[in-house]
Amino acid sequence: MSAVRVRLCGEEFIATERQPLLIGREADISVDDNRYLHRRFLQVACVEGLWVLRNVGAQLTATVSDLQGLFQAWLAPGAQVPLLSTHTIVYFTAGPTTYEIDILLDEPPFTVTPVISDPDSSDGGPVTMGGMSLTTKQKLVLLALTERALRRGDRGATSIPSSKVAAQRLRWTLVAFNRQLDNICQKLAAFGVRGLHGDSENLAANRRARLAEYALAARLVTRADLALLEGVEADGEELA
Known part of the structure; x- marks a missing residue:
């Protein structure tokens, strides 16, 4: 063997x-x-x-x-x-x-033929991933949490930013970031993704880490999506 x-x-x-x-x-x-x-x-x-x-x-x-x-x-x-x-x-x-x-x-018991899908998210509309629709703002939340992992060249250790740091990266208010974070966690939980509930700060930190892990594992965001972070501007009215 x-x-x-x-x-x-x-x-x-x-x-x-x-x-x-x-x-x-x-x-x-x-x-x-x-x-x-x-x-x-x-x-x-x-x-x-x-x-x-x-x-x-x-x-x-x-x-x-x-x-x-x-x-x-x-x-x-x-x-x-x-x-x-x-x-x-x-x-x-x-x-x-x-x-x-x-x-x-080297010798897996099964082989999988991948189905390639490259949805165009540049128009700002919803993006369908595995039967689930993600808005651009929701993708930005995932990118803010996984940016360090996506940008590094070697696989290994990285850190997940706090909600405050992630909100600052997007030039959003903390309230706006947490609102979008709650929305995407609820959406994924409805699809059966576990470990996305948290009320205390410790549980909330675990929720961010679990969300980042799942986003990377399921390829909800990739290095190609990092372009969405370029030139991010604050949206004062909607994200206040």
Whole structure:
């Protein structure tokens, strides 16, 4: 059975049928010296001939996606998902930092033929993504939260801005930003996306991180969309 390669920040690690890999703060793959990160969080292992990704942590979750964004899974503590694609991307957040890991499978059990869709969002109208319509303002919210991740060249660690910083990036008021944030979270929750509710500041921070993870995993925004951020102007009346 072929091995699985796990890539983090340019380094590559190998998991074999007899030697699974643990990912965490103090594990086979030491992600970061981040006190919010579990010492042992994720595991890549072979179970009855099938490669799986397990969440062996107690609190943190991860978002799992294929390279095309056609598949997304929310990996809660104690859960596991099979690794079915040639290229799987894993996003997870610990404290203020979001991480991105690549898992490469040379001989996947299934292959997927991607359906390419490149909607034109330049006219300011709604954009349909996977059956869900996003307005330009909603896409701007996603871009403000994921801009650092989209702009960096190497996959690895990044940070999710606070609502205040994201609002300033868009030249919106904080109230206007939170209104659009609430709208898109409610819309995604109605589509079955989990982890997007938060009332306290801690839960709200988790909600922003989860929204950013899902937007990146589902390709709701890409590097090509960053052009929307260029020359963003305040809309005083509507976004006051």
